[in-house]
Amino acid sequence: MSVQQSTAKTDRNRSAAAEQKTRILIVDDEPRLCNSLKVLLELRGYSCDTATGGVKALQTLRQSSFDIMLLDLKMPELDGHQVMDYVKTSLPDLDVIIVSGETTFDEATWAYQQGAQDFLRKPYAAGELIRSIEKVVNRRILERENKKLHRELLNSEQQHRFFVNSSPDIIYMLDKDGRFSFVNDRICTLLGYSTDEILGKHYSEIVFQEDLKKIHFNFPEQRTGSRASRGVEFRLVHKNNVKTANFAGFRTVTVELTSMGVYSWDRAKSRRFLGTYGVIRDISERKQAEEIINYQLYHDLLTSLPNRTLFRDRMAIALSQVKRTGKKLAVMYLDLDGFKVINDSLGHLVGDELLQAVALRLNRTLRDSDTLARVGGDEFNLLLPEIGNADDAAVIAEKIIEALKSPFLINGHELSISISIGIAIYPDDGGNIETLIRNADMAMYHIKGRGKNGYEFFTNNMISRVSHHYSLESGLRKALDEGQFRLFFQPQQELLNGRFTGVESLIRWQHPQEGLIYPDDFIPLAEETGLITDLGEWVINASCAELGRWRKAGLVNIKMAVNLAAAQLYRTDFVEKVFHALDKNKIPGECLELEITENVLMQDMENVVQKLHQLTARGIGIAVDDFGTGYSSLGYLQSLPLSKLKIDRSFVNKIQSIDEKHSIVSAIVAMAKDLGLNLTAEGVETDVQLNYLKSIQCPQVQGFLISPPLSPEKVFSRL
Numbered sequence: 235m236s237v238q239q240s241t242a243k244t245d246r247n248r249s250a251a252a253e254q255k256t257r258i259l260i261v262d263d264e265p266r267l268c269n270s271l272k273v274l275l276e277l278r279g280y281s282c283d284t285a286t287g288g289v290k291a292l293q294t295l296r297q298s299s300f301d302i303m304l305l306d307l308k309m310p311e312l313d314g315h316q317v318m319d320y321v322k323t324s325l326p327d328l329d330v331i332i333v334s335g336e337t338t339f340d341e342a343t344w345a346y347q348q349g350a351q352d353f354l355r356k357p358y359a360a361g362e363l364i365r366s367i368e369k370v371v372n373r374r375i376l377e378r379e380n381k382k383l384h385r386e387l388l389n390s391e392q393q394h395r396f397f398v399n400s401s402p403d404i405i406y407m408l409d410k411d412g413r414f415s416f417v418n419d420r421i422c423t424l425l426g427y428s429t430d431e432i433l434g435k436h437y438s439e440i441v442f443q444e445d446l447k448k449i450h451f452n453f454p455e456q457r458t459g460s461r462a463s464r465g466v467e468f469r470l471v472h473k474n475n476v477k478t479a480n481f482a483g484f485r486t487v488t489v490e491l492t493s494m495g496v497y498s499w500d501r502a503k504s505r506r507f508l509g510t511y512g513v514i515r516d517i518s519e520r521k522q523a524e525e526i527i528n529y530q531l532y533h534d535l536l537t538s539l540p541n542r543t544l545f546r547d548r549m550a551i552a553l554s555q556v557k558r559t560g561k562k563l564a565v566m567y568l569d570l571d572g573f574k575v576i577n578d579s580l581g582h583l584v585g586d587e588l589l590q591a592v593a594l595r596l597n598r599t600l601r602d603s604d605t606l607a608r609v610g611g612d613e614f615n616l617l618l619p620e621i622g623n624a625d626d627a628a629v630i631a632e633k634i635i636e637a638l639k640s641p642f643l644i645n646g647h648e649l650s651i652s653i654s655i656g657i658a659i660y661p662d663d664g665g666n667i668e669t670l671i672r673n674a675d676m677a678m679y680h681i682k683g684r685g686k687n688g689y690e691f692f693t694n695n696m697i698s699r700v701s702h703h704y705s706l707e708s709g710l711r712k713a714l715d716e717g718q719f720r721l722f723f724q725p726q727q728e729l730l731n732g733r734f735t736g737v738e739s740l741i742r743w744q745h746p747q748e749g750l751i752y753p754d755d756f757i758p759l760a761e762e763t764g765l766i767t768d769l770g771e772w773v774i775n776a777s778c779a780e781l782g783r784w785r786k787a788g789l790v791n792i793k794m795a796v797n798l799a800a801a802q803l804y805r806t807d808f809v810e811k812v813f814h815a816l817d818k819n820k821i822p823g824e825c826l827e828l829e830i831t832e833n834v835l836m837q838d839m840e841n842v843v844q845k846l847h848q849l850t851a852r853g854i855g856i857a858v859d860d861f862g863t864g865y866s867s868l869g870y871l872q873s874l875p876l877s878k879l880k881i882d883r884s885f886v887n888k889i890q891s892i893d894e895k896h897s898i899v900s901a902i903v904a905m906a907k908d909l910g911l912n913l914t915a916e917g918v919e920t921d922v923q924l925n926y927l928k929s930i931q932c933p934q935v936q937g938f939l940i941s942p943p944l945s946p947e948k949v950f951s952r953l
Contacts, residue, residue, distance in 0.1 A: 255281040256371050259300040261291040261317065262333070263309040271304065274360060275367070288312025292320055300328060302370055304363075307334040307341065318348045329370045333358070339531040346524070353527070361898050404489075404514035407496070410507055412437050412454040424487060424516055426473035442469035452491055454510050466491040467517065490515045534608040536586055537593035545607035545615050549667050552619040556660060559620065564627035566616035567656040567674035568596075568634070571686040573612035574752050576649060581919040581938045582887060587644045588651070599633040611754075615671065624659050624691060631655045631689035652687035654678050663692045707763050710756060713743055714768055720744050721776050722943035725952060726795070726914055726936045729928050734953050736793035736827065738936065739777040740943050741769070761799065770802040775815050778826070780946050782819030789953055795827040797859065800834040804841065809848045816852070823853030829880065831859050843874060850875040857914070861902060871909055879906050883917025886937070892926045903930050 258280050260268045268284035275282050283298065285291040289312045291305075303321070307314035314334065321328050332345045335356040342353045351373075352366040398405050399419040407416040414432050421427050425440060437453045438446060445468040452466045470487045493512030497505040532544035540548070549565070556563050570592065577585035589612065596606055596614070605617040618627055634653060641650045656677030664670040673692040681690040713719060723737040743751040760766040774796055781794045802808055816823060828849065834842070846856050857878035885899050899915075906913040915927050918937030927935055944952060 255279065256302060256367075256374075257298075257300045258282045258367070259291065259294060259303045260284045261288070261303060261309075261314070262306040263287045264306075271363075274363075278364060280367070288314065288317045291317050295320070295325060295328075301374060302329050302331065302367060304331050304333050304367075307332060307336045307345075315344075318345070318350070322348055329374065331366055331370065333363070339528060342527055342531070343524075359898065361901075402516070406512055406514065408437060408454055408510040408512075410509050412510075415509060425470055431473075440470050442471050445469050449491070452493060453512070454493075464492045470514070487516060488518045488521045490517045537590055537608050539593050539597075539614075540605055540607040542607060542609045542615075545605060545609065545617065546667055548605045549617050549670075552617060553660065553667065556620060561620045562623065562662075563660045564616075564618040564621050564624070564630075565658045565660070565670040565674045566618070566627070566631065566689075567658075567671065567678040568614040568616060569654050569678055569682070570612040571652040571654055571682075573651060574754060576651070577612075580645075580647060582883065582917065583919050584644050584647060584649075588642055588649060591642050591644065592638065592651070595637050596634060599630070599637045604630075615674075621659075624657075624662075627657050627659065627691075628689070631657060635687065635689065654681045654686045655689035656681060656692065657689060658692045706756070706759055707765075709745070710760060710763065710765050710769075713745070714765070714772065718744050718746065719769070719772060719776075720750075720945075721773070721780060722945060723780075723949040724936055724943040725941045725949065726934055727940050728934055729924075729932060735791070735934070736795055737949060737953070738795040738829070739773060739780075739797070741773055761801070764801070766799045767801045767805060770799050771811055773797075774812060775818075778815040778819045778821055781825060782821055784950055784953075785821065785825075787950070789950065792953060793825050793827050793855070795829055795857065797829045798834070803830065803834060803845065809845050812849065812854070813852065823849075824855070827855035827857055827878065829857045829859040832861065846875050850877070855912075857912075860916075871905075871911075876911060878912040878914060881913065881915045881932075883937070886915050886917045886923055886927075887919075889920075889923045889926050892922055892929060896926065899927075899932075900930050903932050907931075 258275055260271050260275075260282060261284075262268050262271075263286055265284075265286050268286060272282045272284055283294060283300070285294045288309050291303075292312070295303075305314045305317060314332070318330065321330060330348075330350045332342075332350045332353045333356065334341070334353075345353050351370045354363060354366060401418060401420055404420045404424060405416075405418045406414055406421075409415045413434055413436050417429055417432050419429065421429060421432055427440075432440075441449055441453070449466065449468045467488065467490050470489055472487065491512060491514055493510050496508045496511050498508055499505050532541060532547075533539065534541045552563050573585070573588070576588060589608075593606070593608065593614075600606060600616070601618075603619055605619075607615045607617075609615050616630075618630060621627055634655065638651060638653050641648045643649075656674045656679070658664060658670045658674040658677065660670055663673045676696050677690045677692040680696050681688050684690070720742045722740045722742055724740060725734045726736040726738065727733070728735050741753055743756055745751050757766070757769075760769050777794050777796050781792070784792060805811075812826075812828075815821075816826060830842075850856060855877040856875060857880055858876060859880050860882040861879045879902060881899060881902055885896070885902075889896055889899065903913060912934065913932060914934040914936060915923075915932050916936055918924055918927065918935045918939050920939060923937075924935065924939060941949075941952065
């Protein structure tokens with residue numbers, strides 16, 4: 235068989251293999267998640283079974299065969315680690331993709347060491363899961379092809395050479411002196427050498443100098459069988475490098491070596507060492523993937539600064555050092571003043587770029603030994619190891635404040651921002667990580683209350699955060715009683731005709747001392763204290779009252795969208811209160827739309843479905859807010875009486891060019907159309923985003939490009 239015939243036959247085999255249905259076992263202790271994944275994957279053409287828990291998974295694996303298993307790690311009775319142990323020993327052909335809420339680096343490393351093909355963290359995007367599965371399926375197809383090709387090519391010398399030279403690995407032989415006597419063509423694509431150039435060279439000429447000692451007893455291996463060298467990692471040097479005394483700039487390839495001795499036997503049954511046979515596998519991509527995973531676990535991806543985990547690791551090391559030396563260290567808690575106003579008024583794209591610019595400017599003021607970490611939206615922690623006294627920390631704080639005095643130019647906006655800094659000193663203000671960070675946080679809030687844009691050292695007489703917490707809670711209750719809350723409205727525009735057909739109702743707190751406070755600053759506290767139900771009821775009543783006034787003034791074709799919290803929906807009298815608000819203001823149900831997140835829908839499906847049917851029977855629309863960021867489940871779209879999906883702004887923000895493909899956004903638009911659901915894209919902030927959404931026929935948009943949230947008077951005039 236010729237090489238061309240063999241290649242053509244391989245292509246036919248690949249096509250046939252792709253047509254076979256891949257069998258997938260979904261293992262999770264959450265039945266709803268199992269079922270939603272099953273629906274999603276069967277829509278993609280896969281054959282799926284589910285197992286709720288590790289015990290059920292082992293029973294299913296013993297009864298049936300599967301190609302791929304999606305496995306959760308944290309499960310009762312029998313966890314994912316035990317399931318992986320069984321697979322590793324009994325089912326070597328089963329590929330495993332870990333889908334888990336366990337996000338530590340140790341868990342990810344363990345999974346890859348056990349043979350997992352991928353490690354996805356909950357929550358995850360549907361597209362990410364599909365890509366991971368497709369990658370495994372394609373690899374299995376290629377493995378089947380390679381096995382079949384291996385059998386066919388063994389029939390002749392030509393086929394044998396084709397197999398060797400087509401191998402993705404370097405296959406070589408060394409003579410007894412360690413010089414290459416055979417090498418396949420892979421040496422050319424991997425290291426740039428032709429086979430003629432490499433033959434006769436000593437192996438040390440292509441090994442990275444720093445790895446020579448490590449590989450000295452492995453490359454010219456003389457042992458055979460189980461004692462041969464396997465899985466030894468080292469680096470090879472590319473031909474294009476010019477050898478100088480400085481090896482740091484060399485282009486290297488990380489490889490994995492398997493080698494064993496080759497012997498001949500004479501008539502006296504004495505063996506003679508002839509050389510070494512081995513395989514060198516390029517593992518650069520795997521090493522890069524491990525580095526990326528490690529980086530993501532310990533860094534903030536927006537600013538590239540260390541995250542909370544890495545900060546605490548470095549702080550633990552710094553504490554152990556100063557305890558030995560008797561020196562001091564400082565911990566700072568930094569919070570940007572007025573960032574939320576910029577973020578909410580100009581959009582998240584501007585906010586993200588501002589955070590990146592701030593992080594870059596802050597880093598320039600610090601020493602190499604200092605650690606600046608992003609620990610929240612606009613919050614940072616700073617570690618100053620081994621300072622002489624508190625004055626050293628004050629000098630750094632003043633440099634930081636001075637560095638932020640110059641305005642930032644972001645997307646044509648000249649933005650000025652200041653910073654509040656709280657400082658805690660070891661050992662004066664605490665002897666451990668938690669205490670020092672907490673006390674620095676208290677000091678930061680103290681400077682916030684004194685006018686911001688400055689720094690403050692922690693002192694024992696500062697008001698504790700607990701007192702501040704209860705003060706805010708008391709302020710929330712008072713705000714409800716005294717009517718301090720206000721509604722703003724963001725218009726929703728039809729792309730086909732440019733008409734405004736609806737608005738989303740948004741709450742603000744008009745605090746008598748602090749001014750206008752945005753939801754991110756008080757909604758979490760309202761949820762924590764249980765005030766969210768009263769606050770949500772006020773929003774529904776106030777929104778309906780405002781809509782009633784508009785209708786009396788002649789604005790009758792506008793729909794009001796109101797966000798719901800989980801606690802509201804679960805109240806037994808929720809539906810009754812919504813109907814009362816409509817009747818009181820003489821509003822037809824068709825003019826009200828209630829927005830619910832995916833997570834709320836999935837928490838208590840049976841209770842939710844019943845209430846949603848009652849609401850839709852009155853004509854009220856039900857929209858899924860932030861679609862695609864929750865459980866990524868598609869099954870509920872057909873089981874719930876929904877009328878609209880809202881594409882989360884995080885997907886819209888990624889649209890940077892109208893020519894690029896944005897599969898998730900396009901898929902949601904197509905899915906909504908097929909299911910007969912209306913669709914709104916949130917967070918539209920650029921013309922590129924708007925034009926792309928027009929090109930894929932997204933029916934409706936909202937965002938700062940169309941209009942920011944407006945007061946009732948302004949939005950009425952706009953509509």
